[in-house]
Amino acid sequence: MFHLGIRKKITYGFYLLLALTVGSAVLTYGVVKRVEEQVAFGEVIEDFFNTTLELRRFEKNYFLYLQEKDFQENQLYWGKLRDIFANNEAAMRLAVSGAELEQLGRVIEDYNGHMGQLHAYYLAIGPDHRGNGVTQEKLEEQLRSSGKELTEFGEKTREAVKREIKTLLKTTQTILLLSIVCLFVSALTIAALLGRKVVNSLKLLEGYTKRISQGDFVEIAVGEGEQEIRSLLTAFNRMTRELQMRQHQLVQSEKLAALGTLLSGVAHELNNPLSNISTSAQILGEEIDEDNIEFKKNLIGQIETQADKARDIVRTLLEFSRIKEFRKEKLFLQKLVEETILLIRGHAPSEVVIAVDIPEDLSIIVDKQRMQQVLLNLIKNGIDAVQGRGHIWISALGTGCGTGLDEVEILIEDDGPGIDAEHVTRIFDPFFTTKDVGKGSGLGLFIVHDIIEWHGGSITVDSRPGLGTTFIIWLPGEQQEHGYK
Ligand SMILES: Nc1ncnc2c1ncn2[C@@H]1O[C@H](COP(=O)(O)OP(=O)(O)O)[C@@H](O)[C@H]1O
Ligand SMILES: [Mg+2]
Numbered sequence: 001m002f003h004l005g006i007r008k009k010i011t012y013g014f015y016l017l018l019a020l021t022v023g024s025a026v027l028t029y030g031v032v033k034r035v036e037e038q039v040a041f042g043e044v045i046e047d048f049f050n051t052t053l054e055l056r057r058f059e060k061n062y063f064l065y066l067q068e069k070d071f072q073e074n075q076l077y078w079g080k081l082r083d084i085f086a087n088n089e090a091a092m093r094l095a096v097s098g099a100e101l102e103q104l105g106r107v108i109e110d111y112n113g114h115m116g117q118l119h120a121y122y123l124a125i126g127p128d129h130r131g132n133g134v135t136q137e138k139l140e141e142q143l144r145s146s147g148k149e150l151t152e153f154g155e156k157t158r159e160a161v162k163r164e165i166k167t168l169l170k171t172t173q174t175i176l177l178l179s180i181v182c183l184f185v186s187a188l189t190i191a192a193l194l195g196r197k198v199v200n201s202l203k204l205l206e207g208y209t210k211r212i213s214q215g216d217f218v219e220i221a222v223g224e225g226e227q228e229i230r231s232l233l234t235a236f237n238r239m240t241r242e243l244q245m246r247q248h249q250l251v252q253s254e255k256l257a258a259l260g261t262l263l264s265g266v267a268h269e270l271n272n273p274l275s276n277i278s279t280s281a282q283i284l285g286e287e288i289d290e291d292n293i294e295f296k297k298n299l300i301g302q303i304e305t306q307a308d309k310a311r312d313i314v315r316t317l318l319e320f321s322r323i324k325e326f327r328k329e330k331l332f333l334q335k336l337v338e339e340t341i342l343l344i345r346g347h348a349p350s351e352v353v354i355a356v357d358i359p360e361d362l363s364i365i366v367d368k369q370r371m372q373q374v375l376l377n378l379i380k381n382g383i384d385a386v387q388g389r390g391h392i393w394i395s396a397l398g399t400g401c402g403t404g405l406d407e408v409e410i411l412i413e414d415d416g417p418g419i420d421a422e423h424v425t426r427i428f429d430p431f432f433t434t435k436d437v438g439k440g441s442g443l444g445l446f447i448v449h450d451i452i453e454w455h456g457g458s459i460t461v462d463s464r465p466g467l468g469t470t471f472i473i474w475l476p477g478e479q480q481e482h483g484y485k
Contacts, residue, residue, distance in 0.1 A: 005228055006197070006198070006227075009226075017187055031175065038164050042158070044088045045154065049155060052081065058074035063140065071119055074115065082112075085108055095157065095160060096157060107149050111146040111150060118140065201226075201229045204220065205220075208236070212243065217240050217243065220237055222234055250447065251370070254373075255373050257441060258376060258380065262346075265346030266343060266346050268346040273309040277303050283299055284300070319369070329367075331366060332360070332361070333363065333408070334356065336375070337356055340375040341354055341356070349389070352383055352392065353391050354394070362405075371455075373447070373451060379394070379412065382416065384435065386414055386416040387417075392414045400477055407477050408476075408477050409472065411472055413468060418464050418465040418469050419465070424463055429442075430443060432445075455475055456475075459472065459474075
């Protein structure tokens with residue numbers, strides 16, 4: 001299909017409007033020109049008509065009183081009439097047909113002929129014999145008839161010109177009105193068509209922007225349409241991909257930073273099983289020749305347990321630090337929390353008590369590493385908050401019945417100082433931290449929020465200044481899970 005860009009469409013639309021405007025202007029100009037001609041012609045006809053009236057007035061007077069001066073006047077006006085006719089033949093041709101014009105020329109000449117004949121006749125018979133004789137009556141009759149024809153022509157044409165001017169003015173009105181309507185309608189149509197396309201695309205973008213800001217990195221299908229809009233959508237998609245990549249990088253680097261701070265704690269945590277193993281091995285070495293098999297078996301059992309413990313710590317650490325694709329799986333929440341605590345316990349002062357109260361069979365569908373990152377962040381914030389001494393409670397429950405859960409609610413509470421009212425609205429912002437430089441990055445909760453939204457869940461905080469803080473996470477249960485795109 002052939003597609004024009006928006007810019008081209010606007011240009012063509014503009015040309016169309018221009019053509020309409022110029023067209024109507026040219027038409028109007030033509031009509032006005034004709035009105036001008038008709039008005040000029042109207043003046044000629046008016047002159048012609050008035051001259052015929054004068055002509056006939058003296059004709060009548062001449063008949064009545066037979067005065068030579070009336071005849072002379074009549075002749076004068078006849079000359080004027082003939083001049084008007086001769087000088088304006090071209091103008092008359094516009095309004096009157098050729099045949100009519102010829103006829104008129106003939107009538108003018110006839111009139112004068114009859115007048116001349118009558119004048120000669122009167123002169124010949126003298127004033128006393130007037131009124132008698134057939135010739136005189138015939139001549140007078142002929143003269144009257146051609147005079148009447150002249151007046152009638154003047155009157156008729158005068159009316160015709162008036163009518164024509166009226167019609168022309170009406171036409172101008174119609175042209176102007178029609179062109180205004182046309183211009184208006186086409187301008188509106190062009191604006192509406194283009195506007196709708198642009199506005200629709202902007203609306204589309206707005207919708208996608210909202211989704212992206214909520215962590216749903218979807219791509220817009222770039223279908224057919226305006227080239228400008230297509231390239232805008234393509235650029236938008238590129239930005240989305242870039243954003244998504246950076247987001248993942250950010251999460252990854254925050255995770256590594258958290259690991260960095262946890263590492264000394266983890267090393268310390270590893271120390272315990274290692275020194276236990278070492279002590280047990282030492283005792284075993286000393287007792288190796290003794291008889292007490294049971295005691296020695298016990299020591300070996302302890303070594304195995306401690307080695308397992310150390311291996312678990314190392315495995316969790318490795319698993320957590322590895323870069324992995326986002327992939328959701330069904331996990332038991334209690335086990336996940338225990339593993340996370342394994343990573344962080346070494347970091348916590350001994351007087352911080354971490355208590356877990358989660359049903360053993362409560363499962364969630366999450367990306368293991370990201371969810372662990374969430375728990376780690378929240379527990380670490382709790383540990384930081386209680387400042388060396390306090391409690392952290394992690395609990396969860398599922399809602400819903402039947403085959404699967406509708407929703408899982410996870411609570412992470414502490415009895416630290418709580419969050420200042422002025423800070424509460426900002427804690428999920430990137431880089432917001434109240435901690436000293438080097439202690440906090442301010443990225444923890446920002447990323448927690450993102451990760452929870454990637455899972456289609458939500459997180460809120462409930463803080464009681466002086467008493468403690470509770471973070472509440474809702475995750476969709478199996479029932480609601482539609483799979484992550
Ligand atoms: N459990 C909590 N108790 C009190 N304040 C908290 C708690 N969790 C977070 N905050 C506040 O929120 C801020 C931001 O937390 P976070 O995004 O994890 O960044 P960071 O831990 O690097 O400061 C913290 O600096 C702290 O002021
Ligand atoms: Mg933090």
